[in-house]
Every structure is written in C-alpha cells, then in structure tokens.
Amino acid sequence: MNPLFINTFEAYGDAVRYRSSGPSNAAKYGAVGVMVRSQASNTDQHPHTGVTFYNAAFPKIPAVSISTAEANWLSELLQHKDVLEVGFTTHCKMENDTLSYNVIGEIKGNKFPDEIITVGGHLDSWDLAEGAQDDGAGCVQSIEVIRAFIATGLRPDRTVRAVLFMNEENGAGGAQAYFDSAIAKKENHIFALESDAGGFTPRGFSVTASDSQFRQLQKWLPLFIPYGLYYFKKGESGVDIGFLEKTGAALVGLEPDSQRYFDLHHAENDVFEAVSKRELELGAINMAALVWLVSKYGLN
Ligand SMILES: [Zn+2]
Structure with missing residues (x-):
C-alpha cells in the first residue's frame, strides 16, 4: 500500500487489485501460482486475506497472501539472486452456501x-x-x-x-x-x-x-x-x-x-x-x- 495516501482506505483501494485480480492477470502470462504482498499499512508477520476474483478465460491458479515482512524479505532475495525457487501448499476450498440470517x-x-x-x-x-x-x-x-x-x-x-x-x-x-x-x-x-x-x-x-x-x-x-x-x-x-x-x-x-x-x-x-x-x-x-x-x- 502506497504510504503517501493520508487516508489508508485510499491506499487500500489503490492496492487491492493486486490481490483481487492479480492471480488471473499472472495466469494470463503463464504463472502457476501467485504470492501477493498483503494489503497492510504496517510491517509485520500477519498475512491479510480477502476477496479474489478469477477470470474464467485463464487457468485458476493457487494464490496466497504473504505478510509484509515476508514480502520485504522475498523482494530482498530477488535483488540478490538470479534464480530463486519457492513453493507453497494450500488447503483452501470453497464450501457450498448455507442458510444464515441478518x-x-x-x-x-x-x-x-x-x-x-x-x-x-x-x-x-x-x-x-x-x-x-x-x-x-x-x-x-x-x-x-x-x-x-x-x-x-x-x-x-x-x-x-x-x-x-x-x-x-x-x-x-x-x-x-x-x-x-x-x-x-x-x-x-x-x-x-x-x-x-x-x-x-x-x-x-x-x-x-x-x-x-x-x-x-x-x-x-x-x-x-x-x-x-x-x-x-x-x-x-x-x-x-x-x-x-x-x-x-x-x-x-x-x-x-x-x-x-x-x-x-x-x-x-x-x-x-x-x-x-x-x-x-x-x-x-x-x-x-x-x-x-x-x-x-x-x-x-
Ligand atoms: Zn467490514
């Protein structure tokens, strides 16, 4: 999130697309998975989740959020290595809708x-x-x-x-x-x-x-x-x-x-x-x- 926005909701609005539509955009270019830097305004170890939309025109690839601290670390590694190998395993799935109430x-x-x-x-x-x-x-x-x-x-x-x-x-x-x-x-x-x-x-x-x-x-x-x-x-x-x-x-x-x-x-x-x-x-x-x-x- 861009720290120059005074109101953090504006920064969130600006950055949230990387999570919401990032996976399909990456799949378009052949990505097999996506790790998204959390939409968070501080640096810590907590991944932040949220809505992701898949575009049916591209493969539905796995996507995860990583914490801002880990994103910084990954970014640092990428600057010093020509080839970096990472992997992740996910256990997420969508359940069927169920009856609930206001x-x-x-x-x-x-x-x-x-x-x-x-x-x-x-x-x-x-x-x-x-x-x-x-x-x-x-x-x-x-x-x-x-x-x-x-x-x-x-x-x-x-x-x-x-x-x-x-x-x-x-x-x-x-x-x-x-x-x-x-x-x-x-x-x-x-x-x-x-x-x-x-x-x-x-x-x-x-x-x-x-x-x-x-x-x-x-x-x-x-x-x-x-x-x-x-x-x-x-x-x-x-x-x-x-x-x-x-x-x-x-x-x-x-x-x-x-x-x-x-x-x-x-x-x-x-x-x-x-x-x-x-x-x-x-x-x-x-x-x-x-x-x-x-x-x-x-x-x-
Ligand atoms: Zn809310």
Whole structure:
C-alpha cells in the first residue's frame, strides 16, 4: 500500500487489485501460482486475506497472501539472486452456501413509525480471526445506538433499526436480502448509517445523499465538533447500506481515524483486545446523536 495516501482506505483501494485480480492477470502470462504482498499499512508477520476474483478465460491458479515482512524479505532475495525457487501448499476450498440470517433489533418511532432509519455493521468476518474491528465494532456500535436510547429514556420519533448484516465479506447477501425485503414490504427508508471502518476514534461522516439532504446534515456539524468529529463530506457510505440508495434514503458512513485499521484488517490480529473501549464508545455515541437528530427532524 502506497504510504503517501493520508487516508489508508485510499491506499487500500489503490492496492487491492493486486490481490483481487492479480492471480488471473499472472495466469494470463503463464504463472502457476501467485504470492501477493498483503494489503497492510504496517510491517509485520500477519498475512491479510480477502476477496479474489478469477477470470474464467485463464487457468485458476493457487494464490496466497504473504505478510509484509515476508514480502520485504522475498523482494530482498530477488535483488540478490538470479534464480530463486519457492513453493507453497494450500488447503483452501470453497464450501457450498448455507442458510444464515441478518440480526435486527428495532425501536418503533413515536410519531412516524413508518419512516425507517437503519444503523448497521456486518456480522461475518474472515476466517483468520474473530474480526473485532471488521466488523464486530460496527455491530456493537449499532446495538449501542439502540441501548443508548433505552438507557436515557429517549424514544425516537421515527423507527430506528439496528441491523447486523450477514455475508458482507463474501457477496453482501445479507444486505441484498434486507433491501429486497424493504422493497417487498414497501417500507419507507429515509436514512441509513453504517460503521464498517473499524472502531477507532471517529473523525467524520461520509455522505451519499441529495444536495438538500446533505445541506441539512451539514447544518448539524457544530453539534458534533465537541465530540471530535469535524466533517460531513460527500462520498461512499458502506457496502451493506449501499443497496438502500435506490429507496431515496440518505446514506452515511462513519469515518474513524484510518491509520491503524489496515494493520489488522482481514488478519489474525483483528481481535477483541485490539479495540479501544473509549474510541469505540465515542464512535457509537456520535452515531446515536446523528440517528437521534434524523429521527427527530427527518431529512428532506
Ligand atoms: Zn467490514
């Protein structure tokens, strides 16, 4: 990942193609296997996994991620040797799809129960670890929005749903099912907020919305500044709520500080102990505040 990007998500977006389409591109030139340098922003011993797409026009060759430290070592060896022999063995396979579920908790709105606000993260994770930052953090924060309303005795005017989406990492089947159900039930979705960028110190909100919705959100910025958030900007929201764009709902993604996320994204060090309770709670309570404002004033 190019370290010159300040926001590591941009560096990830720039580098992820080497994993996602590298194997087929290499097979095109006769490669028999591929070792990909992990998309990670630090140097350590953890391989980082993730989606790989095969192009059916070329042989489906085995591909592995190696840690950044090992990639550096391999690169060093290649500079000093004319011929270098490496080998690897893989034991991976795709299992068949199986039935699974989104998990949904809801507080019915006091005044406008048919206007729905979704706040969510994703329940699944890659197999290397428990996925505490990606995206246990977003799940807990979404539950926390509901819990905070109950704990403070605040009843929202509009319906608020915490949704833990299943299958974000491998096709977003849960998000698709949630959207399909919204259409089938003719639900009125006005707003969705996603947290899927880690439970780090919150910095701002990224917004996919109409100009008028965006202006309304931006008017609330002074309320967030004392809590460490300093922007609403137009941009992407999140994979799981992205489907709801077609309903006309305004979509917002929580943007935490990105500097450490790709140290553990899709790797075995993405564990509970790597989450800061204070940072996680600060994100959750800013999410709750935004959901509360939309639940009270709506969005036009
Ligand atoms: Zn995620």
